[in-house]
């Protein structure tokens with residue numbers, strides 16, 4: 001049995017749960033519980049605030065966890081990044097009131113900056129030789145300048161809408177972040193095979209995203225041309241049809257290329273094109 005720490009509620013909770021579901025892991029009803037169990041994988045889910053996840057993994061209260069890279073960096077806990085599931089993407093940026101003239105990083109010398117990520121900001125200022133004053137606040141960082149508390153903010157940005165609606169403009173991107181699966185640097189040898197099995201499942205789901213399965217019937221004299229058109233990852237499957245003048249090609253194609261590929265295939269006389277969605281891809 002392994003234990004995974006997930007965010008109890010908040011932005012990463014739903015996608016973390018969906019990720020487990022996509023990997024074929026079904027979880028008991030989790031509402032208002034600290035701990036729940038997967039029904040069909042030796043996995044226990046520990047629901048925590050995201051701030052506590054890096055430490056829980058470092059202290060081996062959980063074997064792995066899913067949390068934003070920003071939290072991992074801020075907490076500085078000794079954990080390894082095992083896998084990037086591809087959600088929770090954002091950046092941590094410095095922003096200032098939009099009417100202020102900005103002349104580069106030295107702007108922040110002697111300025112007060114509100115943030116929930118004081119360590120990341122202090123390191124950035126140190127690396128760049130900036131003497132800024134960091135005010136740690138827990139929430140609603142973006143309102144600090146408008147209430148006269150600070151001159152600037154250092155906060156998470158995704159669409160940028162929150163900054164705009166608070167009259168702020170992003171001037172420096174300090175780091176990019178996304179959800180990461182973390183584990184201790186040297187996992188318990190008894191747990192390691194299960195951790196690897198979990199990552200293997202997550203990878204196969206991710207690999208299938210953005211891909212489609214295509215089946216197409218092609219006259220035999222156009223097969224070479226059809227194989228040039230289809231940009232497949234590996235050698236495609238070729239199957240003879242009952243009508244011996246025709247063959248079927250089965251393969252996986254990037255979703256964004258599907259329309260282009262199908263139009264070109266039609267133009268050389270291909271027929272009966274089926275495009276199917278993919279659930280898993282295990283190589």
Ligand code: PRT
Nearest residue numbers: 010011049050051068088089090156157158159160161162
């Ligand atoms: O209760 P708990 O402590 O667990 O949660 P929390 O309130 O600390 O975190 P939560 O749920 O808000 O975010 C969890 C993680 O999601 C963060 O640590 C990031 O890794 C990631 N993430 C991705 C974001 C965003 N996108 C995001 N947009 N976290 C916060 N925001 C906030 C941001 O703080 C700002 O207020 O959304 C606003 C900006 O969004 P835009 O789209 O207007 O730019």
Ligand code: ZN
Nearest residue numbers: 049050051052
């Ligand atoms: Zn938090």
